[in-house]
Structures are given as C-alpha cells and as structure tokens.
Amino acid sequence: MKRVFLCAIVMLLQYCAFAQAQKPFAIVIHGGAGTIRPGMISAADEAQYKQGLQKALDTGYAVLEKGSTALDAVQAAIVVLENDSMFNAGKGAVYAANGTIELDASIMDGSNLNAGAIAGVTTIKNPIMAARKVMEQSGHVMLARHGAEMFAEQQGCDIVPQSYFWTTKRRNAYEKQNETKGKKSHLGQPGNIDEKYGTVGAVALDKQGNLAAGTSTGGMTNKKFARIGDSPIIGAGTYADNNSCAVSCTGWGEYFIRLAMAKAIADRVELLNMPVDDAAKQMIHDRLQNMGATGGVIVLDKNGNISLQFNTDGMHRAWKKSTGESGVELYKQ
C-alpha cells in the first residue's frame, strides 16, 4: 500500500514538472508603426532596425527563460530599445517644438493591475525604469515633468544631460519640420513629418502565467504645450490584466486616447471572450481606421496567443514564443 502511495506521489511530481515545463511563455515587441515600406531606407538602416529589435527580443526572452517575471522581461526589452538611437524612445527620441527631448513611458503588471507612468521628462536615461519606480515606490500611478524627474532622481534612476538623447537624424527631422511648418504629413498628423511613430513597446507572458506590458516614447516631433500622448496613459497606450491580455500601442496618440485603445482591446477579450487577434483587428482595422487615424498594437494573452496589427504600411516588430515560433519584421506581409 505504502509503495502504491509513493508511486502516486512520484507520478504527480513528474506531471507537475512536465506541466511547468510545458507552460507557454512569450514576448512581443514593437519599435513603432508608420510609412515603413521596402526601399525607403538603406539596406544598412534596415539591418540596424532588425538587429535592434532582435537584441531587445532576445534580452526579454532570456529573462523569461530563466524564470523571471513578465514585468522584468518587458522592462529589459524596452531598455534595449531606449538605448538604441534608431528608435523614438530614450536616446534618439524626437525633438519637441522648443528643441528639447521630452519622454513618456508606462508599465503595467497584469497579475495585480499595478501600474506606473511618467510624462514629459527630459533627464531620465531610461524612462521605463522610472515608470517602474513610480509603480513600486511612489504610491501613485502617474507623475509628470519636473516632479517625475525629482522622484526618479531620489529613487536612484540614471540621470543624464539632454545632450545624451541627441542624434543628428532627429535634429535634421526637427529642423526640416520647422521649415515645413503648418503642412500636414501624409498620415494627416500635424508634426509628424517623418511619417513614422517610433514609439517602442513590449508585452510578455512569463512561466508563472503572468502578463505585463510597457511602452516608451519621445512622442510627436515638434510637439507643443507639454502635450501628453497615449504612451504614458494606462488604458490608452498600455494595459495588462491576467484576466484578458497585455497590450502596447504605437500610433497617432490622440486617437488611441479617445478610443482608450489598450483597455478597449482588453475588454473585448475579457467580456466577450474574443480571441486577441479578433479584438486587435476590430480596434485597429475597424474603429481606428473609421476615425481616419493610423497606428498599431501588439497583444498577448495568457495562453501565449499573439496579435500584431497595424493599418500603416509597416510596423517594426518581433516576437518569440517558448514553442519555438519567432520572427522579426518591418513591413506588411
């Protein structure tokens, strides 16, 4: 009898180990959507975008693989993209109308709906890390501008001079924009002459089954009046809830706020049991499209199902699942 009992215990433990090993984990990232078509950039630039995405993807995936949290994976992937001057977040972000670089970021933990965000900071090297500090140490969700910087500095975040963020590419775009002032871009968005939303974001599912999402951006080229876009707004640019999905957005921020895009997708998944792909398609190709706006989203649910939707020509994106599925893409398929 004792032997049978022991045998049952061993089988149970084996089953648990197997189930744990089989539990899917995954990460999806984006580096912005917009007028991204083959032949528009040099082969060297194309390679650099892909390398940057691959590095961020691998960094985030490695965090998940060793058993750390989705939150850590999202942060790690976004830090890589913030440090990469090819993307409009952290180093290499676009210039506001006053010639400074103003950064926004947000992060959310789907396991408990904790969230943190910062808007309009000019001295924090990695805005996503400051957003995480807001979430964990401030008792608040959202801090703005100088107040956010004071808090981040107190929390030991890396503080850098504005010149750290500067790049010739963005400076040229800013100056070109000033020349073409008043003209609207092809996307119809004032102040986005380079016709690409270079916001970065990540969503992840860890081995414990928890979801997280994060987004980081320099916002809109030539933005004025301390404009806040969707990226630091929980429910607009970022949302994560284990009961539905994790979402990060990139696009014409004003429309993403008005649609409460990330929450609208999450609610379709939670309340209607809609697959993430259907929810993302409905919000991007139907609701956003009908308003005459453009952008994209990445979505991931607790079963590892993913969706990458955009109604622009392209979206810098990459994904990697524990099932082996993986990819890095810039253009429409």
Added chain:
Amino acid sequence: MKRVFLCAIVMLLQYCAFAQAQKPFAIVIHGGAGTIRPGMISAADEAQYKQGLQKALDTGYAVLEKGSTALDAVQAAIVVLENDSMFNAGKGAVYAANGTIELDASIMDGSNLNAGAIAGVTTIKNPIMAARKVMEQSGHVMLARHGAEMFAEQQGCDIVPQSYFWTTKRRNAYEKQNETKGKKSHLGQPGNIDEKYGTVGAVALDKQGNLAAGTSTGGMTNKKFARIGDSPIIGAGTYADNNSCAVSCTGWGEYFIRLAMAKAIADRVELLNMPVDDAAKQMIHDRLQNMGATGGVIVLDKNGNISLQFNTDGMHRAWKKSTGESGVELYKQ
C-alpha cells in the same frame, strides 16, 4: 387623394414634433465622495453643499432645456462647482505638498469621441473650460502644467493669481496634514486626511440624443512630484460615447486609473448591453471594493437611465431628468 396625402403629412409632422418633445434629456452631477455622514458637518455647511449642487444642476439643466448640447451643459455645471469654494476644484481646491494648488480637468463629447484634458495647472480659473479649448483648438487631447497654461492663455481663458484659489478651510487641512505626515487616513489613502474626494463632475444627455462627460479636481491634498490622478485621464476619470454611456468618477485616483474605470463601465454597457446601473455597481461594489479602494461614479445612457454608485459613506450628488425626476443628496440612502 390629395387631401389624404396632406393629412398624412400633417400627422407625420405632428408625430415628429411629439417624438422630439418626448426625447428624454438629463443631467447628473457629483461633488465628490468620501467620509460624508450625517452630523459630521454643520447644518449651515450641509445647506451650502446642497445649494451649490442645486445651482450647478439647474444651470446645466437650463442649457439642455433650451436645446443646447450636452457638452455645453456639462461645462456650465462644472464651472459653477469650480467657482464654488465648497468643492475641491477651481476656487477652494486642495493644496499640493509644495503649498500650491494644482488643478486637473477633462471633458469628452460622446457624439464623436472628441476629448480634451489638462493636468497640473495653477493659474487657470476654470480648468474645465481650458480642457474644452484643448479638445477644440489644440489638435491634442492632453496638455500638462506650464504648457497647458500657455495654451489656455493664448486661447483667452481667464488667468488668475494663485491667491484666487486659496481658502482658509483647505489651508488648515494642508497644515494639519503636514502635522500628521506619514499617517494614513481612514480611507487608507496617504495624503487624504480630510477623507473626502471633493472632485466634481457632470454627465449629460441632450435633446439631440448626444452624451457628454466632464470632471474637474484639485486632486489629493499634499500630493507630490506632479502626481496626475484619474480626473484628467480619458478612460479613467471621464468617458463618453453615444454607443454606451457618459461617466464621471471621484475617488482614489490611482485605482480608477488601474481599472480604467470610466472605460470599463462604458465597455460593459456597449459590449454586454449591461444596464448602466449594473455596470456601475459591478465596477464600484465588486472590482474597486475588492482592490480595497473607495470612490464613486455617475453614469448616464442615451435613454436617460442613470446610476450613482459609491462605496464610501456618502457622495455629493444631484440629478434632474426631463421626466421630472430630480434630487440632491449627500449621504447614503
């Protein structure tokens, strides 16, 4: 034959006029939720709160009655509450930790999802009017702090010195708070020693069948680091969509952001066809309550159905419908 035709036309016109006359319109307002119990304030204060609510209600209702938009009614009602020093919005708002008064507001038009918001302004007499200007004139949805002030000034909004907002009552609360620093209030919210969220808000349905919502606040007493609460966040403190309902919130802002409260209620109405009362109850008495947080909401749908829900002791509130139904209440019924 001609006579019959004319008769039919006359009957049709009469029916249309009748239908128009019968189309319901309504306004609901709040002046904050919290530890609001009978006997806690003087009879004189109680009368002043009720008078203030009644005046705002009547002002908004008159706008609807003469056939103007829900958006105008929401703005008119909120301006009255902002100008009334009894409430935590505009004149009489609470002090931030640095001793200044920092105001947030947002407004949304349910007919087209247009929205405007400002955060952390210190010189705009009526923040809700500045939010409206952001919506209509900026091409953006959300502006912050000094940038928002510059924009509002350019748009001709009334600019006042900080001293305009000062009241002895709030100054005393601020000083008392500094004495009791570090202690948590009964509501569990740090920095809310007066245990009342005095945020104001309004939702309205006009004769054309359009919905609108708005919210205005001084935020949390003693708030630091340019904290942004839920009031200026579209989807958190405010949402309006003709396809679902109009929502304005008051409460522990961080939780309202994490739940994307206003959008969560609107989505229950839109996606599940849930009555507004069920949606509001589920979000306040189930979701918010389970997170250990407190607050309240007012909700109104296109058929004139209303819901006023709170899990605090009381909520300053008032409502008036074209059917004749009306009320002003402070305490739990």
